[in-house]
Amino acid sequence: MVLTERGTARGVVAPTAVFTAVAFVAAGALGVAQAATPIPAVVIQLTQFGPALGVLVVAVLWPGLARTVLSGAVGRGRVGATGPLLLATAVLILVLGAGAYGLLTGDVRFTAPGALSSPFALIVVAQFIGACAEEIGWRCLLQPLLRRRLGPLATSITVGVLWGVWHVPVFGQSPAYAGAFLLATVSMSVVMGLALERVRAHRLLLSGGFHTLINLGLLLLMDEESGAVAPITAFGVSCLVAALIWVWRAPARIHLR
Structure with missing residues (x-):
């Protein structure tokens, strides 16, 4: 049976809960399934498709709502300077993070694309697909959905917390590592949320592009997945700096409901 939006806190609470639950459960199941694949x-990590499956379930249960909140994911429209600025911010984060990491360790880490275990072109394409599978959930569905109830900054922080906690294996690391990781996800969510606040088209392309650049940069420039605190801290602080810049340059009304 298709559920109606009526009686569900104006179509926000229940869809948010369903999306989040499916994103978590599906990601866990897909993570287990990947171990049985080559x-x-x-x-690419199959867990990245968890949010996309969450979107699918919400679209089945609340088709009208899904069409509305996803209307800006693709389609025609101008994004002005937002696109270049958002992608440039990803580069800024990586430069700051890699630079800080180099200062902390005395060694600038760089993995040549040709030294990776798989063709770099394949990795780029797969990373973009995986990033979009995440972003269609976090930035294209959940962000505009929660935006109906919260202000831009509060929405971005909330999505960032959920996005960070969704990376469950991170919390098997030390508290300092997990805290720095959450700082990074919340800060990046603020960057994307504020950048896309008035964008009504190509949200998936922009957020997926930002996400892909970050993932590729981390792959080539840092070893934050090793569990070491230094690289993830350098990355988290660089994300925070970028977020503060976006908050500072945002119009005053961006902080309001």
């Missing part, structure tokens, strides 16, 4: 994690 797909290298460096190419």
Whole structure:
């Protein structure tokens, strides 16, 4: 049976809960399934499709709502300077993070694309697909959905917390590592949320592109997945700096409901 939006806190609470639950459960199941496949994690992680499955379930249960909140994911429209600025911010984060990491360790880490275990072109394409599978959930569905109830900054922080906690294996690391990781996800969510606040088209392309650049940069420039605190801290602080810049340059009304 297709559920109606009526009686569900104006179509926000129940869809949010369903999306989040499916995203978590599906990601866990897909993570287990990947172990039985020959797909290298460096190419793509199947867990990234958890949010996309969450979107699918919401679209089945609340088709009208899904069409409305996803209307800006693709389609025609101008994004002005937002696109270049958002993608440039990803580069800024990586430069700051890699630079800080180099200062902390005395060694600038760089993995040549040709030294990776899989063809770099394949990794780029797969990473973009995986990033879009995540972003269609976090930035294209959940962000505009929660935006109906919260202000831009509060929405971005909330999505960032959920996005960070969704990376469950991170919390098997030390508290300092997990805290720095959450700082990074919340800060990046603020960057994307504020950048896309008035964008009504190509949200998936922009957020997926930002996400892909970050993932590729981390792959080539840092070893934050090793569990070491230094690289993830450098990355988290660089994300925070970028978020503060976006908050500072945003119109005053961006902080309001």
